[in-house]
Amino acid sequence: MYSLQNISVSYGTTIALRPVSMEVEPGKTLVLIGPSGSGKSTLLRVMAGLVTPEGVLAFGGAPVTDWQRVRRRIGYVIQDGGLFPHLTARENILLMSRELGLDNAARVEELAALTHLQQDQLDRYPAELSGGQRQRVGIVRALMLDPDVLLLDEPLSALDPVIRAGLADELKNIIGTLKKTAVLVTHSLSEARFFSDRLVLMRGGAVVQEGSYADFEARPADPFVTEFIDAERKL
Amino acid sequence: MTGLQPAFRIRFALSLLCLLFAFPAQAQIKVASKLFTESVILGEIARSAIASRTDETVIHARELGGTRVVFNAIEAGEIDVYADYTGTLRFETLAGEDVATDAGLRAALAARGLKMTASLGFSNNYAIALMPDLAAELGVETISDLRDHPNLVFGVASEFLDRADGWQALKAAYDLPQTDARGMIHDLAYRALASGQTDAIDAYTTDPQIAQYDLKLLRDDRGHFPTYDAVFIYRADLPAAAQAALEALAGSLDEAAMQQLNMRAQLGGEAEAVLAAEIVSEVLGETVEAAAQKSRTARIWQRTKEHLVLVGIALSAALVTAIPLGIAAARLPRFGSIILGGVGILQTIPSLALFVVLIPFMGIGAVPTVFALFLYSLLPIVRNTHAGLSGIAPGLLDSADALGLSRGARLRRVELPLAAPTIMAGVKTAAVIAVGLATLGAIIGAGGYGQPILTGIRLASTPLILEGAIPAAILALIMQWLFDLAERWITPRGLRLRQAA
Numbered sequence: 001m002y003s004l005q006n007i008s009v010s011y012g013t014t015i016a017l018r019p020v021s022m023e024v025e026p027g028k029t030l031v032l033i034g035p036s037g038s039g040k041s042t043l044l045r046v047m048a049g050l051v052t053p054e055g056v057l058a059f060g061g062a063p064v065t066d067w068q069r070v071r072r073r074i075g076y077v078i079q080d081g082g083l084f085p086h087l088t089a090r091e092n093i094l095l096m097s098r099e100l101g102l103d104n105a106a107r108v109e110e111l112a113a114l115t116h117l118q119q120d121q122l123d124r125y126p127a128e129l130s131g132g133q134r135q136r137v138g139i140v141r142a143l144m145l146d147p148d149v150l151l152l153d154e155p156l157s158a159l160d161p162v163i164r165a166g167l168a169d170e171l172k173n174i175i176g177t178l179k180k181t182a183v184l185v186t187h188s189l190s191e192a193r194f195f196s197d198r199l200v201l202m203r204g205g206a207v208v209q210e211g212s213y214a215d216f217e218a219r220p221a222d223p224f225v226t227e228f229i230d231a232e233r234k235l
Numbered sequence: 236m237t238g239l240q241p242a243f244r245i246r247f248a249l250s251l252l253c254l255l256f257a258f259p260a261q262a263q264i265k266v267a268s269k270l271f272t273e274s275v276i277l278g279e280i281a282r283s284a285i286a287s288r289t290d291e292t293v294i295h296a297r298e299l300g301g302t303r304v305v306f307n308a309i310e311a312g313e314i315d316v317y318a319d320y321t322g323t324l325r326f327e328t329l330a331g332e333d334v335a336t337d338a339g340l341r342a343a344l345a346a347r348g349l350k351m352t353a354s355l356g357f358s359n360n361y362a363i364a365l366m367p368d369l370a371a372e373l374g375v376e377t378i379s380d381l382r383d384h385p386n387l388v389f390g391v392a393s394e395f396l397d398r399a400d401g402w403q404a405l406k407a408a409y410d411l412p413q414t415d416a417r418g419m420i421h422d423l424a425y426r427a428l429a430s431g432q433t434d435a436i437d438a439y440t441t442d443p444q445i446a447q448y449d450l451k452l453l454r455d456d457r458g459h460f461p462t463y464d465a466v467f468i469y470r471a472d473l474p475a476a477a478q479a480a481l482e483a484l485a486g487s488l489d490e491a492a493m494q495q496l497n498m499r500a501q502l503g504g505e506a507e508a509v510l511a512a513e514i515v516s517e518v519l520g521e522t523v524e525a526a527a528q529k530s531r532t533a534r535i536w537q538r539t540k541e542h543l544v545l546v547g548i549a550l551s552a553a554l555v556t557a558i559p560l561g562i563a564a565a566r567l568p569r570f571g572s573i574i575l576g577g578v579g580i581l582q583t584i585p586s587l588a589l590f591v592v593l594i595p596f597m598g599i600g601a602v603p604t605v606f607a608l609f610l611y612s613l614l615p616i617v618r619n620t621h622a623g624l625s626g627i628a629p630g631l632l633d634s635a636d637a638l639g640l641s642r643g644a645r646l647r648r649v650e651l652p653l654a655a656p657t658i659m660a661g662v663k664t665a666a667v668i669a670v671g672l673a674t675l676g677a678i679i680g681a682g683g684y685g686q687p688i689l690t691g692i693r694l695a696s697t698p699l700i701l702e703g704a705i706p707a708a709i710l711a712l713i714m715q716w717l718f719d720l721a722e723r724w725i726t727p728r729g730l731r732l733r734q735a736a
Binding site: 045048049050068071072074076078079082083084085086087088095096099125126127128141145151 | 630631633634635636637638639640641644648649652653727728729730732
């Protein structure tokens with residue numbers, strides 16, 4: 001779905017992302033993992049067209065020339081949903097459809113059922129919803145235009161453990177049911193291995209190792225990989 | 236294109252502004268007066284004389300401003316008539332030109348499209364005055380006699396102290412030995428003299444205080460002071476009947492009569508219009524009804540309307556200009572610092588100076604006042620628009636972009652609604668400031684609540700000052716309250732919930 005060749009990002013003299021090349025296969029879930037400042041969110045923002053990188057980025061087999069069009073084939077979800085506080089859940093969800101003049105009212109019901117959102121919750125403002133409900137609304141909003149790809153930036157990090165576990169199940173289920181390609185960013189190894197067996201571990205703006213959790217354990221490419229695994233085990 | 240768009244909007248807003256200003260000028264004759272009582276009385280006399288002899292609508296812009304403001308206004312054709320003094324024209328307004336003779340003075344005025352009547356019959360000259368008992372005790376009759384009393388303390392008008400033909404020239408002309416001369420406001424100089432804090436002052440010979448305190452005026456035995464004959468200055472294109480009415484007033488008022496009028500207005504509180512009606516009926520034989528004094532409620536209502544028009548137009552124009560400027564400043568950071576710096580500098584121009592500087596370009600009255608208020612309203616609105624847009628969480632902008640919203644849709648659907656409360660707070664600040672600043676408009680003839688404040692200062696009347704100051708304060712509070720409501724109304728419900736949470 002995505003093909004990245006020597007993609008890098010720098011702001012002035014600060015290097016946010018060192019040259020990286022990778023493929024994101026259609027229908028699969030890829031997880032970007034690493035500590036804060038590792039460049040994982042920057043890489044996701046490149047895929048969402050929010051940051052213009054050096055290098056060649058292809059989407060759906062062709063280099064991207066018009067982001068405005070490509071963005072409609074991508075759903076992007078950030079921590080806590082990124083909902084517009086002045087709009088109700090339903091208005092948030094329908095914002096882009098209305099802008100395009102599409103009548104997507106029926107699709108809202110469909111997706112709300114899929115994400116277990118109640119009718120009355122749809123007519124509330126973000127400030128009146130719980131963290132888990134906000135994240136569900138964010139996911140529905142991202143799915144409205146039926147994108148090919150879901151980009152998820154720490155979608156579960158702001159939630160408490162029980163809700164987080166429940167929503168993780170649902171999210172994995174949704175991605176599977178709708179057969180979406182997904183790229184998920186997280187700093188949690190357990191979350192990463194729950195979603196996929198294709199992990200990309202990053203550190204300091206560069207990729208350290210690519211592979212499954214089992215690969216990381218058995219054949220660490222760098223002492224940092226072991227350190228990262230041990231750190232999570234300890235807690 | 237994005238660089239052009241704000242510029243286009245600015246142009247659009249400015250042309251809108253010009254439209255607002257392009258009210259068709261009504262055909263009417265406009266008399267004006269300077270900031271002191273005698274000038275206002277003479278203005279009323281001119282107004283009522285012209286009104287009695289012509290069918291024209293004649294209005295009087297009272298207390299329009301100082302010598303410079305009024306002369307600029309008549310040169311620019313903003314006003315048609317005002318009263319002045321030959322000495323002032325010779326030594327101040329037209330100083331340096333060949334105006335020593337009356338013919339020279341008339342020629343210099345004619346070159347500006349102006350004419351001058353013959354003397355109205357009195358001159359308002361400089362004189363040196365003492366309290367009567369002190370003068371008797373010292374036995375002084377002439378200014379020369381002062382040489383024998385070197386320890387006398389002078390209290391003179393600040394202007395007299397500074398002017399080349401003032402205190403220094405007087406000292407030189409008479410070899411006066413006194414060294415203690417203090418500058419102060421003219422009206423206060425009389426009080427200092429009466430209370431014995433000073434021994435001698437510079438008086439104007441028609442001041443009512445001369446009679447009030449029975450002051451001794453010393454004879455100018457060396458003929459030092461020039462003559463300040465009172466005359467009307469008027470535009471040469473004034474209708475012939477109006478010119479004739481003014482010329483008919485020449486020679487009609489002697490010094491004692493003028494002093495009496497000043498006394499009745501300044502110390503007796505009689506309306507200038509009533510005094511003027513008396514003089515015009517006497518001199519021209521026309522029956523003139525002095526316009527009935529409006530009730531206080533009617534006056535305040537009238538001024539409230541004037542004040543609201545000034546503030547309303549200025550604020551609306553500022554809104555349509557400042558919000559696009561604030562958006563441009565937030566969008567283009569480099570351009571933004573220029574815009575914010577620019578409107579910031581505008582704010583630092585002293586308001587009195589700005590009003591006067593605008594006169595040559597915009598004349599007097601409501602137009603320059605509205606323009607000045609407009610300029611002062613820009614900063615709070617531009618700054619708050621910029622701050623409101625810059626303060627939006629980056630994650631929300633990312634979400635908007637990732638959804639595929641265009642820049643315009645993002646601005647309309649997301650950024651402006653989120654920034655609305657902050658923008659509104661800026662508008663509120665601008666409105667409250669404008670209500671206060673608009674009172675200054677009265678000094679260039681814009682009316683409003685500043686008018687009674689100005690008159691009150693001139694007549695030393697606290698009730699009159701309060702008649703302007705209290706409504707201005709109340710209007711500012713009402714503005715504050717209304718915009719608080721508007722702010723709540725314009726803040727999207729979802730944002731109010733967030734603030735409560």
